[in-house]
Amino acid sequence: MSLAPALRGRSGLPLLFLLSACMVGPDFKRPELSPEARYVRNDPGATVSADIQGGASQNFSTQRDLPGEWWELFESEALNTYVSLAVANSPTIAQAEANLRQAQENAYAAGAALYPTVTGNASRNRQKFPIGGGGASEIVANLNPFFTTYSLSLAISYTLDVWGGTRRNIEAQVANIQYTQFQVEAAHLMLTSNLLNAVILEASLRGQIRATEEIIKVQQKQLSILRAQFRLGGVDESQVLQQLATLEQTKATLPPLQQQLVVQKNQIKTLGGFYPTQNIVKEFDLADLKLPRKLPLSLPSELVAQRPDVRSAEAQLWEASANIGVALANQLPSFQITGNVGNESDVFNRLFFSGTGAWQINTSIAQTIFDAGALNSQRKAAVAAFEASAANYRETVVTAFGDTANAISALENDARALKASLAAERSAKKSLRLTQQQYNVGAIDLTTLLLAVQTYQQAKINLVQAQAARFTDTVALFIALGGGWWNRPNAAPIRDGRPLTIISAVPPFNRKQIQPVNQP
Template identity: 45%
Template sequence: MKKRLRIAPGPLPLVLSLLSGCALGPDYVAPTAPETAGYTPEKLGATAASDRPESKSQNFVDDLDIPGQWWTTFRSRQLNDLIETAMRQNPDLQAAQAGLRNARELSVAQRGLFYPQASAGYNTTAGKVGEDVASPLASNQVFYSLNTASVTVAYTPDVWGLNQRQVESVEAQAEMQRYQLEAAYLTLTSNLVLAAVQEASLRGQIAATKRIIAIEKELLDLLRRQKDLGQISNADVLAQEAALAQAEETLPPLDKQLAVQRDLLTALAGQLPQNQIGQKFDFASFHLPRELPLSLPSKLVEHRPDVKAAESNLHSTSAAIGVAVANRLPVLNLSAEFGSSPANWSRFFEPQTLFYTLIGSAAQSVFDGGTLLHKQRAAEAAYQQAEAQYRSTVITAFQNVADCLRALQADARTLKAAIYAETAAQKSLDLTSQQLHLGQVNYLALLNAQQTYLQAAITRVQAQANRYADTAALFQALGGGWWNRLDVAAKADANDDLLGIR
C-alpha cells in the first residue's frame, strides 16, 4: 500500500490534508510494449515497379514520422479542401468533441470533493400564539417573528483514498474519451480518402467501359458495311449488336455506384445530399506517396488511438478496484454549523442569538449480505477483462500494419501485371480489328479480343485503386500522425483545447 499525502490547493488548513491517508487498491503501472523487432517474419523491401507513372515503386522507411495532415502526402488540393470542410461540419466529430468536454467536466467535478463543502441558509418565521397559550417570547408578545441565518461546513476526509481513486478513475475515462476523439478524427479522414479513391476508381471504370463501347460501335458500323457488301452474314452483325448491348448494360450500375459514392462523400463532409460537394476525384488528381512510414513496433502502442483508449480503460478499471476496497472501510464525516437566530435584525450579532454545532461521525457497514465484497470482486474481474481487451487491441494493431504491408507488396505486383495485361489486350484488339477489316480472321476472334480488353481495363483500374486505398490504410494503421497535428482549430473553452491537446 502506497502512502500519499494530498495537499489541498488553496488556503485550506494543513490539518485537512493530513486527514487524507493511503490510496487503497493497486497502483497502476502502464503495460510495456511487445518485444518484437518487426511486423513480418522477413524484412520487406521496396514494392515492385514498372516504367508506367502509376506503377512506381514505394519504399518503406523505418521510423519515418507521420505528418499530422497525413492525407497531404497524396498531393491532392481537392482532397485537402474536402477534409478541411469535413473537420468543421462532420457531426460525428462534433459529438466526439462534446463527449470529451463532458468527460473533462466530470473529472473536475470529482476533484471538488477534496474540498470542504460549505452552504449558507436563511429562513424567517412569523406567527401568532393563542391568547390562552403562553408565548415563547420573553416579552409574552402574541405576535412574533424569528430570523435564522447559518453557514454549514461539511467535510469527508479521504482517509482511505476513496475520492483519490475515484478521481483517478474518471480522469482515466476522460483520457479514454480523448483517444476516442482521436480515433474519430482518424476514422473520418481515412474514410474520406478511401471514398475519394473509390470515386476515382469508379470514374476510371466508367471511362474504360465507354472506350470499349466506342470501339464496339465502330466495329458494328464496319460489320454493317461488310454485310451490305456481302462479305459477312447477318449473324455476325447480330452478334456484334449483342456484344455492344452487353457493354452498354454495364454502364448504368457503375453510374449508380458513382452517385452513391458522391452521396457518401457529401455525408462525410457533414452536408445533406442536396448540397453535394463540388470536388470530383479521378486518378489524375492523386499522386502515390513514394516513401511510406514504418513506425518502430515499440512506438505503435503509443501511436494507435484505439490502443491508447484501451490502456486508459485499463487504468480506469485499476482505480475502480481501490474505490471498491475503500467502500468497505469506515466513512468519517465532519460538519460544523454556525449562525444566528434573532427575533429581529437589530439583535442579529448579539451573543445570546448566536449558536454553533460541531458534529463528527463514523459509519461502517456491519452486514450487507456480501454486497461490498462482491462489488470488489466484480471490479477485479473488470480489470482482468480490460487487461485482456488491451492485449487483444495491441495484437489487432500489429495485425493491421502487417496486413497493410502485405497488401502493398501484392498491390504493386498486381498493378504491374494488370498494366502489362491491359497493354497486351489493347494491342491484340487493335490487331484483330485490322485483320477483321482485311477479312483475315472471323468475327469470333474479335469478340474474344473485345472481352479480354474490357476485363483487362477494369482490372487495371481496380488494381490502381487498391494501391491507393492500401496506402491510406497503412497511414491509418500506424496511427495517422495525431501526435503531430496542429491543423485543427476546434471550438473550445479557454481551458479546453480539444483536438489540439498534447
C-alpha cells in the same frame, strides 16, 4: 491538448499531501509490449514501380513521422480543402468532442469530493403569542403578541478519504477523460480515412466508366464494319447479331457503375455533414492525386502510443484498475466530520454582531456489518472487469500489429499487381489491334475477335482498379500507424510528455477546456 496539472505557487501543497496518502487498490501501469511484437520479420524495401499514374515506387523509413494532416501527402488542393471543411462540419467529431467535455466535467465533479461541502441557510420567522392563555405568555402577548426572529447558519460536512476510495474514483474519471480524448481522435481518423477511401473509389469508378465507354466505342465501330459487310454479302446476319448482343452487354455494365459513382459522391458529402444537393466538393479523378513515395514506418513501441484504439483500450484498462480500489475502499470503514455554526436574533441588524450564537461539531465512523455479500461481490466484479479490459487491450494491440503488417504487405503486393496489370493491358491492347486487322482480312473468325475485345476490356478495368489499390493501400498504412494526431496542433490528447494525473480533475486546478473544432 493536455490536461496535465497546472499548479502555481504553494496553494496546492496541502492537497498534494492529501493525494499522496494511503490508496487501496492497484496502481496502474501501462502493460509492457511483448518482445515478439513486430510487423514483419525483415525491414521492407522499396516497392516495384510501374510507368503509369499511381505506379511510383514507395520507400519505408522508420526515421520519418506521419504528419497530422496526412492526407496532404496526396498533394491535392481540392482534397485538402474539402477535408478541412468536413472536419469542421462533421457531426461525428462534434459528438465526440461533446462527450469529451462531458467527461471533463464529470471528472471535475468527482474531484470536488476532496473538499468539504458547505451549506448556508437563512430564515425569517414571524409568530404571534396566544392571548387569554394566562401566565407569562399572556403578559408578553398583552404587550406585543407579534414577534419576528432571524437566523443564519452554516453546515459543513467532510468525508475523510482515509482509504483513497474517493481518489480512486477521481482516477477512474480521469481515465475516462483519456478514453474520450482518444475517441475524438478515433472519430477524426475514421472520418478522414473514410473520406480518402471514398474519394479514391469515386476516382476509380470514373476511370472504369471511361474504360467501359472506350470499349463501347470499339465495339460500335466493329458493329458498323460488320453491318457494312453484311450489306455486301460478306458475312451473315448471325455475326451482326452476335456483335450487337456483345455491345449491348457492355452497355449494360455502365448503369451499375454510374449508380455506384452517384452513391460515392453522396457518401463524400454525407461524411462531411452536407446534403446531396449541396455543391461543396469537385469531382475527383485519379490524376488529381499523387502517390506518396516516402512512407513512415513507426517502431513497434511507438505504435501502441499512437493508435487511438490502443490508447482507448489502455484508458479503459486504467479505469477498471481504479474501480478495484473504489470497490475495496467501500468495504472499509468510512469517516465523516460534520459541523454547524449559526446565529439567531429578533432584530435583523443584530444578526451579524450579536445574538444566540451556537456551534456544533460531530465526528462519525461507519462500517457495513452485513450486506449479504454485496460489497464483496462488487469487488470481485471490479476484478473481473479489469481482467476483461486487459484481454481487450491485448486483443487491440494484436489487431493493431496485424493491421500494420497487412498494410505493408498490401503495398508491396499491389505494387507488383499494378505492374503486371499494366503489362497485361498493354499486351491486350496490342493483341486487339492485331486481331482486328486479321479479322478485316478474313484471317480469323468473329468469335476470336470478340474474345480479344473482352480480354482488353477486362484488362483495362483491372488496370484502373490496380491503380486505385495503390492509393487505398497507402491510406490503410496511415490508418494503421494511428493517423498522425500527435503532430496536429489541436489534437485532444498528447503522445509524449506529462500524463494525466488525479489532480487534473480537482477544482479549481486546470479548468482548461478542449476547444471544439466543429462550429455548428
